[in-house]
Amino acid sequence: MVISETPISDRTEWELSPFSKKEKIHTQIFESADRASLLIAEEIAQLIKSKAAEGKNCVLGLATGSSPVSVYEKLVRMHKEEGLSFQNVITFNLDEYFPMLPDAMQSYVRFMNEHLFDHIDIKPENVNVPDGTLDKSEVLDYCIKYEKKIKAAGGLDLQVLGIGRTGHIGFNEPGSSINSATRIVNLDHITRVDAASDFYGEENVPTKAITMGVGTILKAKRIILMAWGEGKAKMIQKSVEGEIQEVVPATFLQPHNNITFVLDSGAAAELSRVVIPWSLGDITWNEETINRAVIWLGMKLKKPILKLSDREYSEFGMSDLIIENGPANNINIKVFNKLQHTISGWPGGKPNVDDTDRPERALPAKKRVIIFSPHPDDDVISMGGTFIRLVDQGHEVHVAYQTSGNIAVFDDDVIRFADFAVDMIEHFGDNSNEHDLSLYQRVKKSIREKQNGDVDSDEVKLIKGLIRKSEAKAGCRYVGISDQQMHFQNLPFYETGEVKKNPIGEEDIQITIDLIKEIKPHQIYVAGDLSDPHGTHRVCLSVVYTALERLKEEDYMKDCWVWLYRGAWQEWPISEIEMAVPLSPDELIRKRKAIFKHQSQKDAALFPGNDSREFWVRAEDRNKRTAEVYDELGLAEYEAMEAFKRYHF
Numbered sequence: 001m002v003i004s005e006t007p008i009s010d011r012t013e014w015e016l017s018p019f020s021k022k023e024k025i026h027t028q029i030f031e032s033a034d035r036a037s038l039l040i041a042e043e044i045a046q047l048i049k050s051k052a053a054e055g056k057n058c059v060l061g062l063a064t065g066s067s068p069v070s071v072y073e074k075l076v077r078m079h080k081e082e083g084l085s086f087q088n089v090i091t092f093n094l095d096e097y098f099p100m101l102p103d104a105m106q107s108y109v110r111f112m113n114e115h116l117f118d119h120i121d122i123k124p125e126n127v128n129v130p131d132g133t134l135d136k137s138e139v140l141d142y143c144i145k146y147e148k149k150i151k152a153a154g155g156l157d158l159q160v161l162g163i164g165r166t167g168h169i170g171f172n173e174p175g176s177s178i179n180s181a182t183r184i185v186n187l188d189h190i191t192r193v194d195a196a197s198d199f200y201g202e203e204n205v206p207t208k209a210i211t212m213g214v215g216t217i218l219k220a221k222r223i224i225l226m227a228w229g230e231g232k233a234k235m236i237q238k239s240v241e242g243e244i245q246e247v248v249p250a251t252f253l254q255p256h257n258n259i260t261f262v263l264d265s266g267a268a269a270e271l272s273r274v275v276i277p278w279s280l281g282d283i284t285w286n287e288e289t290i291n292r293a294v295i296w297l298g299m300k301l302k303k304p305i306l307k308l309s310d311r312e313y314s315e316f317g318m319s320d321l322i323i324e325n326g327p328a329n330n331i332n333i334k335v336f337n338k339l340q341h342t343i344s345g346w347p348g349g350k351p352n353v354d355d356t357d358r359p360e361r362a363l364p365a366k367k368r369v370i371i372f373s374p375h376p377d378d379d380v381i382s383m384g385g386t387f388i389r390l391v392d393q394g395h396e397v398h399v400a401y402q403t404s405g406n407i408a409v410f411d412d413d414v415i416r417f418a419d420f421a422v423d424m425i426e427h428f429g430d431n432s433n434e435h436d437l438s439l440y441q442r443v444k445k446s447i448r449e450k451q452n453g454d455v456d457s458d459e460v461k462l463i464k465g466l467i468r469k470s471e472a473k474a475g476c477r478y479v480g481i482s483d484q485q486m487h488f489q490n491l492p493f494y495e496t497g498e499v500k501k502n503p504i505g506e507e508d509i510q511i512t513i514d515l516i517k518e519i520k521p522h523q524i525y526v527a528g529d530l531s532d533p534h535g536t537h538r539v540c541l542s543v544v545y546t547a548l549e550r551l552k553e554e555d556y557m558k559d560c561w562v563w564l565y566r567g568a569w570q571e572w573p574i575s576e577i578e579m580a581v582p583l584s585p586d587e588l589i590r591k592r593k594a595i596f597k598h599q600s601q602k603d604a605a606l607f608p609g610n611d612s613r614e615f616w617v618r619a620e621d622r623n624k625r626t627a628e629v630y631d632e633l634g635l636a637e638y639e640a641m642e643a644f645k646r647y648h649f
Helices: 012-016 033-053 069-082 108-115 136-152 189-195 214-218 230-241 249-253 287-301 310-315 319-325 328-340 378-392 411-428 439-449 458-479 506-519 536-551 555-559 585-596 615-632
Strands: 027-030 058-062 089-093 095-098 158-161 183-186 208-211 223-227 259-264 368-373 396-401 486-488 523-527 561-565 579-583 640-647
Touching (some): 027 033, 033 058, 033 259, 069 108, 089 108, 136 183, 223 230, 223 249, 230 249, 287 310, 310 319, 310 328, 368 378, 368 506, 378 396, 378 458, 378 523, 378 561, 378 579, 378 585, 378 615, 378 640, 411 458, 458 585, 523 536
Parallel strands (some): 027 259, 058 089, 158 223, 223 259, 523 561
Antiparallel strands (some): 183 208, 561 640, 579 640
């Protein structure tokens, strides 16, 4: 993958590169979203300054959602630390839910105020966000006036965009017209599912929104679309390399003459230049690229690696690999052996054996292990079979539950548990304690009076956290570890009571450092799922990475290996797997039973993400599919497999 370091407006590298020849939109890939966000913010700042120097206003079209948050943070910093003024800036936001009060938690007015407008010197009269408080009969006239206001301001100098899972831009859903203007629209089911976490349930998500049209967006002099994470990769590929089609509204952007898609490595993961660069131009063949190409070819042809031929290599753009490293049989054997060596039924290392070709070292035979679980069920959902293996094989396994998971519990469960607690007090306790006996009434009243999107009371949050904690304990006990090996960290960044969390703080990092110092582990397992829809996995991983960086010079850390697992959302690509732990049918059932201990997440989770299946079904299907791919590539046939990638710090 070619990682860009040039300004995002510079098209030269992209136009000259043979690897971008399938791309119909100028696309730049960066190693991290943070680096890309900085360059976007710098371009916006430069535009504002150049317009101010000419005595002109700078007209910006702005987006909401998680993608532009870092850009806005950097613009705020530039204002406060570098004197960037927004006095000449006029903004028009893309969209707003309808109906929506401006101070509601999910309002885009509130979003923009919290992330940008309240922290800069923009004139209030220059801020324009579609009005979600209108009577429906007023919307058509309002939308016409919104269009006229954009035109009167001189048109959009720069439009910032994100992209939805349906390929929507703004709220222009599949079926939108390329000439559409600002209007009221019906939201796609998938869009509403994706927004469910912000509204504490899909049933609370508005069915309509006011949005700028595709035609309005295309009139902007400059467009920047940003996308972060593997979850956006499929739609980015369709938008950049596919044909223009109404079912993917972002493809309407292809004809624009001044547009850039700015991506991190995750969002770019399905572009041809990343997946099959050898078919586009000359690449440097090394162990990593050879391994990836051969596995890709085997999966493409649904053929065992050892049966791939010279002709098949040549037919799929890999003839130079045969010339440099062939014949095919020699390459096949090397890749097959490498893949075979990833398979191990001993995730903690097999004692008293030669471990040269094993994914884990043999010594020490009994290891101290920490499994970091972002939520109170990720341990058993994501690596429950491996967790059971480690315990069965005699390792000292600790689980660190990084967050309380308290926002992911239904209100009905809180009332049920509060009722149970009161009954317990009445049966066993001191009935004179009115505070305890009124718990049920207080909780019920608090929940009844809570408006959509309101933060739970401290009492309700506590009960929700205790529900998740009791389930995690039950899961660990089922696997076979003691209460002393369960660590409930309750990292402070998470404890907002809202889907939106606080930034990582020093206390989050110190809590993690203290646990690692206490255990002195030989192995650490941590969630490496960067496409987690809620972002919690990503933040929890950053906390662990920071702690490891600070501790890396400690003697015990020099003998500590870190393994990354993936969550319920996806699996590692086969070519990136460095340890695959096979599971028997009985072990898969044991894993399922451990997941079942998390009853508040059973049947229907509060935040199911973009997959309505239960977590245990997703986990089993994913584990079975990994085993099937190994089998298709010619390796041993197993019931299921859990996969890991090693992190070197």
